[in-house]
Each structure stands twice: as C-alpha cells, then as structure tokens.
Amino acid sequence: MTKKQERTIILLLGALQGIGPFSTDMYLAAFPSIAADLKVSIAQVAYSMSSYFVGICLGQLLNGPLIDRFGRKVPLLLMLGVYTLASVGCTMVTSVEGLIMLRFFQAIGGSMGMVANRAIVRDVFPADRLAHVFSTMTLVMGVAPIIAPTVGGFVVVSFGWRAIFWVLAGFAFFVTLLVYFLLSESKGKDRSISLKPQAVMADFYSILRNPSFLAYTIVGAMNTAGIFTFISNAPFVYMELLGVSEQTFGWIFGLNAVFFVVGSQLNRWLLKYYSSQTVALYGLLVQAVMGVALVACVILNQLSIPILVALVGFYSLCLGMIGANAIALAIRPFTKNTGSATALMGSFQMGAGAVASAVCSYFYDGTAKPMVIVMTGVAFIGLLAIWAGSYRKPVTA
Template identity: 55%
Template sequence: MIGPFTTDMYLPAFSAIAEGLDTLVPEVGYSLSSYFAGICIGQLIHGPLIDRFGRRNPLLIFLSLYIIMSLACSWTNSIEGLIIFRFFQAFAGSCGMVVNRAVVRDLFPPGETAKVFSKLILVMGVAPIIAPTVGGFVVEDWGWRAVFWVLASIGAVVLAAVIWSLPESKAPDKSVSLRLPAVMRNYGKTLANPLFIPFVIAGAMNTGGLFAYISGSSYVYIDLYGLDVKTFGWIFGGNAACFILGSQINRIFLKYSQSHKVVIPMVAFQLLNGIILAFMVYQGTITLPIMIVLIGFYTLCLGMVGPNALALALSPFTENVGVASAALGSVQMGMGALASALVSLFAGGSALSMAAVMAGATAIGLIGLIFGVRMIRRTEWMVAGT
C-alpha cells in the first residue's frame, strides 16, 4: 500500500506546500511527476534485485531508505529539494509493490493467486482511494509537513512488521545476473510471453480507470457539484467500500470458477457503467445521485477485475517472477499517471474527461482480456487434443 498511499496522500497539500515553499502550485506538481518517474523506474530495478538476492533483504533496505526520504521531504525548504526527495521516496517505496506480488506467486499456485490478491485488496487496493481523504485531514490539522511524518511512520510500522513477521519466500539465486544485457534479456523474455502482455494491458487499464476517478473526483464533486470536503470524504469512502466489496465478491466467484472464466463478464459490466456515465455526462442529463451510483458500480468492478488480471499476468512464471512483477507494476503505474494527466488536461469545466477516460481505459482492458483468454482456451484445447 505504500506506493499508492504516498502518491495520493499529499495531493490535498499542494496549495499549502506552494505557500510554505514560496512557489506556485504547478511547480509543486513537478514533485508528483518525479514521484511517478521514481515509482516506474524503481520497480524495473527492484525486479532483478529481488530475483537475485531474495525478497526480504532488499525490502528491508529500501523500506529504511523510504523512511529517510519521507523525513527528508518534511525537512526540505525548497521545491527543488522536494522534487528530488520525492523521486527517491518513490524509488524506495516501489520495492514493496514488486515484492508483494512476487511473494504471492512464490507461495501459491496459479489457481490460488487471484484469491490471495483479492484478500490483499483489503489493504493495498483501498490505499489510493482513501489516501487523499486522510491527507486532507492531516493537512488541515497539522500542516503539509505532517503528511510526510505520517508516511515515515507508516514505513516504520511496515519495516517492523517485515523484520518480525515476514519470512523469506525465495532464497537468493546467484545464477540471476544483474549485468545490463542479462537484465534486458530477462525483461525481453518476460514481455515475449504470449499470456503476459494481454493481461498486463488489462491490469494497467484497470489501474488507469482507478486513477482517472481519483484525479477527477475532487474537482467534479467539490468544484462542479459544490459539495463540502466532509461530504466528498463520505462519498470517497463509499467508493472505497465498493472497491473492497468487489474484491471479496471475486473471492466467492473463484470458489466455483477460474479467473479467466469470470473476468470478462466483470469487465464488461464495468465498461457498461463507464459508457453510461460518459454518455449521460456528455448529454448533460447526469444527476449527482446517478453519478454516485454509476461510479459505485464501476469501483465495485475495479475490485473484482484487478486481482484476476494480476494473477493471470503472473501465472506463466515460475522463474524471473520479480522481473515479471516489476514489469507489470511499472506499466500499471505509468498508465495511472497517464490517465491522471489526461483527466487534468481535458477537464474543460465538466466531468466528461474523467468519465471518458474511465470508459476508454476499460474498453482497452476488455480487448486485452479477450485476447488473453482466447490464448488460454486455445492452450486448453491443444492439451485436451493431445
């Protein structure tokens, strides 16, 4: 949860940071850009490291660095310092994002991973949804620097939990080379797997839809509909509850079926909600209650689709799991950043950019799923035929 929580918790503090560091809000925005750069680059580097040195020791090192960088963000007196420290904060924090997926794949067979990811949604999936609300309360009561104190405290708690409670799930492997040509070959082999790319696209687009909602919701609900911050927080919390509920409904479905058999109807229903939302916003017929209901169903589906896309993308791998997890996470966060940018760029005084990006991302994700599931079924037919 550290990566997405650190991304979003300081968003309500932009104005306060600009005032405190004697700069402009757009300049503060560069610290978000540097964070996304750090989280994408970091995951790509952490993947080979955790395949070479195991999962636990790299996680301990980079959690410690995350705490230091969080404190550095709180101590800085310049926007340039904040931009630099945010990059390294993201670089360090992204290790946990890679490790959690790799550990699940280490410990559970492919048929069980989607259920485990659904359980993990209770923590890591809700983080980007509740983080802005938590950040708003922290900034209002204690100031913007306190956001980074809270993040450092979270990092310390997680570090302690890893030290005391997380055993190693994969022994160090000296056969894994960290030389650049070998690393590039491993990434190339991962990307060449025919089952990987379709489900990576599906997972990335699911993340894109989530970030489109996160980046546009405060503007839509507060600026366009005139809701106060507390009411917005309740709506945001309701969507978090829908997200969690979806992940737990997915666990029930997986007791009776497999990920690739249930995920397409899920994402099709998600797309339907996105299309209706975008169409009604475009026509100007949307009302606040209808918007809340449609987005609630959309976030419900986000919680159902995400664990299955993750599990299906990692299912072909027993080696280079860290590399596969890193590639998956980097593409997901990159798509999240792109979706956020598109929503902000085309806001234009309405909710259309948010709704359109949500629907468009889901449509592309559905195409990726269809191709991936067809490949799985073709493989099943070939096996049955032999």
C-alpha cells in the same frame, strides 16, 4: 504451511501493499492547501502524482531483478528506508518542483513493496490459489484507500499538509519493523540471475514474449489507469466543480474505496464457480457501461454528487474484481524470474497510470470530461486485451 502462518503472511503483505494507497490517497485532500502554500495551481500539484507514478514504474524495473538476485527480504528493507527518508524530505520542501522530485524518490522506494509482495505470494502459494490470495490481500489493504483520504483531510485541517508526509514516514517505518521481525525469506539468493543491463533486458524481453503475460498485463495496466485517472482528478471534480469540503471529500472518496473492497471480496466468491478470466471479462463489461454512463452525464450536464458516487462506485467495484485476476493470470506461468515478471507487470500498470494522469492534465478544460473519457477508454482497451488473451494458452517459464 499452517493456517496461522498463512494468515500472518497475508496480513503482513496486505500492510506492505497498503503503502501505495496511503501514498496516493492520503494527500489528495491537501491539493488546495499545497497549491496555496507553494503559490502554484492545483494542476501543477497534480504533477507530483504523475511523478510518483513514473517513479513507481521505473522503480519496479530496478527492484524486480534485485529481489530475484538477492532474495526478497534485504532489498525490501533497504527500499523501505529510501521511502521513509523521501517522505521526511517532502515535509521540508519549499517549491512544487522539490515536491515532484521527492515524490519520485518516494515512489522508487515504495515500488519495492509492490514487486516483493506479488513475488512472495507466487513463492509460497500454489498457482491455482493466486487470485484468491490477491483478493484476500485486497481486503486487508482495502482499509488504506477507505481511511486514507479521511485521515488526510483531518490531518490537513488540524496540522497542515506537511504533517501528512510525517504520517507516511511513520507508517513506512512501522511496516519496516514488521518485515524485519515477522517476514521469513521466501526465496534465497540466485547467483544465476545477472544484474548486467544486457542480461536484465534479455530477461524482460523473454517475459514479454509470453503471449498470456502480455495480454493480461495490458488488462491490469488499463485497470490501474482507470483507478489513477479517478484518483488524480477526484480532488478537482469533487471540491472545485461540485463544491464539497476537504473533509467531506475524504468521506466520499472513502465510500468509493468501499466499493473497491466489496468487488474484491465478491471476486473471491465468484472464483468458486467461474474462472479468473470469466470474472475479469464481465467486470470489464460492467465497467465499460459505467464509463459510457459517466460520459453521457457530463456531456448532458447532468453530473451531480449522487450520480458520480454511484457510477464511480460500481466502476470501482469492477476494479476490485479485475485487478486480482489480471495479476494472477499474468504471473501464473513464471517460477524462476518471478520478481522480474511482477516488476514488468507493475511497471506497465504504473506507467499506464502516469500516462492517463498526464493526459487528463494536458487536456484539462475546467470540466470532468477528460476524466470520464479516459476512464471509459481504458475499460474498452482492457476488453480488447482480455479477448486477445482468451485465445492464448499460458507458456510456463
């Protein structure tokens, strides 16, 4: 593969991966507007985020076996179509229940992008370059979480919250065209892969029995839980507790995303000198320290905009260092059922995000305490998992 072909694949997969951040981050600034229009509370609107996480979780379990059986490209195009139609549907809802349901189907379609791009990377790049490639993809898709909240705030103010979902539909359609015209099939159909429920469950079970996969999947899941705990609670903490405007929130949230991208690129440099496991371990240690500092600030009633931006910023920087390494270490042992392995890992990740988001909503007390406690807790669980993983040798499957 030439350097030009490699760059094209990374750029395309980065755009595909950008659907996820746009889907979650872009409508955050619209939470107050959605709540007012649909005559519900912001906490109820937040359940549309939880339903999206649940849809991502279940959708990956569906889509993983599909791309192992039918190849990568055709299932990807079909599910991008599902995402686009669900996005259009979100522009027409008249109740929060309708929004919650359509966000679920939007996630079912969008989850294919997460499964397919990881599987394609595993198809076309050697195992020792996976973490580096995932970090490069983060640089490409890192534009999404930086600009999405800002664009979302502008769209809400200028055109109303429903216009956000028209933008998402348009972006998905554009990515669909890129996939159709520029992406070559990286792995053909495999008729030995059965889609019967019993066979699919047997494949998933065999993947879970790989101790290295399980340990690093937990690390990745806790990483995602930390990200989405902040994402789903940031509108309330910044706009209601700290009183920032919708547009200012977009800029502040974008700054946190800059930290995430910087962390992913710092990871690329560190990987020249240290193993993926070592980089992820120290990222988790710093993340845990930032979490403890956040808890202390909330308990002592010292939380302010500069303190929150700084501590969450360095927490986010560590997220960028941990994520790519956790994915690479988890899927490295697999060659045949790569789609199912990436789907299972992604499902764990989004499931953890959904649970963390729901836990924060359940323990809502009008303060930032639920958010910072969960963010700290998942960092410590990740530390335990990576410690366990350090004693496990990967078993190729």
